[in-house]
Amino acid sequence: MSERELTLLVEGRVELRGLIPRGSNAAFLVRVSRGDDSVYAVYKPEAGERPLFDFEPGLHRRERAAYLLSEHLGWGIVPPTVIREDPPLGVGSLQWFVECDFREHYFTLYADSPETHRRLLQIALFDCVANNTDRKSGHVLRGHDGRVWGIDHGLCFSAGFKLRTVIWDFAGEAIPGTLLEGIAGLAETVPQDVAELLDDAEVTALQRRVRRLLHDGVLPVDPTGMRYPWPLV
Template sequence: MVGAGDRFRSGELTVIGRVTTASNVTLVCEVIGTAPDDANGLPLRVVYKPIRGEQPLWDFPDGTLAGREVASYLISEAIGWALIPETILREGPFGPGMVQRWVEGVDNHTEQGNRLDLIDLCPAGAIPEGFCEVLRALDQEGNEVSLIHADDPRLQRMAVLDVLLNNADRKGGHALEGVDGQVYGVDHGICLHAEHKLRTVLWGWAGQPISDGLIADLTAFAKELPGAFADTLSEHITDAEIDALTERTRRVLDDPVMPVPRTARPIPWPAF
């Protein structure tokens, strides 16, 4: 019997939908096979982004966005944080591309009531307990609102990962709260540039110390980064980008404080 892991890597992908809000071709697929997914007895669902569907970016000319997504996943795994769903490069119906396990997210907006998402908007200045304010702006109706995110250690760990990845596109919709209680980051196609590109909605901890536990994880990662792991990353990003990752890791360890915005555009647009 074919297991879910084997199907994920080599099973036939059947397209069942498309994420129309994505800038690049993003397809939702199920993997054909007779074996149910080991976890829940349901068909194995994945996200598939074919390389041929990528929009060229002048400031990310090297490699592929799919490769950057895989490299970001490998880094998250090497640190031991498991913040990115399993992500691989493989063949699909439209050629090679990134395939990532689907995350079943929590629905905070039900008939029984609403609660705030991990990253959300609220009336200006009315910051709920347990949330951090990032900025104030006007919504589509011209009302002043606050962009906020949960003061949640699961999300804070993602903010630290984004510093290492030099994530240029951490939108509100790119942080998912799974029904399994974990928080996952998705859409890492424009990460790992050698030049500073950090754009994120997770600025609520700017200037605050990074916890000792996270620094211990990064200390172990810094020892693993040279050698074989760097060789693995070189299949997806350039040597200059690997050197820049090493330097970003060293800077965090030398000064274990969350950075503050230092560009005119520190937040991606749109923010969600």
């Protein structure tokens, strides 16, 4: 993504356009404008979060941490995401809105588009590193330009192992060497801008997960068949 896009998210005026339906937490489609330039984004205010027993309030920080982690890896999985204090409903995350065909999602991409499989495997690995608790099929989008994205990362980075995902088609497969090389540095050092959005136990757990992936060299298998989010899409 370009500097223009990040500048819009950081500096643009935020105008609520409507509530995005069917989410567990409140999420809004917003128009972000700066001068004559504008774009749509998804705004997730902390004030709209449903209380959770296993995650502290402030899921927007995890949305931002996932974006930063993706950028540090050079994988570009997560659309540009910033934290803003000044939108209409208070502090929350703003994420670039992916223009796409919403009839497509992980299940359709895996079944109908074999050329996306390497990207989908990469997203599966990212979710293992980030400990994604909520990778629904509808959280995988293909933009109109053909690029495949992952969205909705508010339930990531727990210190306890909580992986829940629909992406089990690559379970047990060897992780490509280039991807292992990409995550290797995280075993020793988590980038500061990611670490400061998490607590110490979560940072340590991220490093532990990476070491396990490097040791095993394969994507994990779910022997229970229970590690799925709900609903699936």
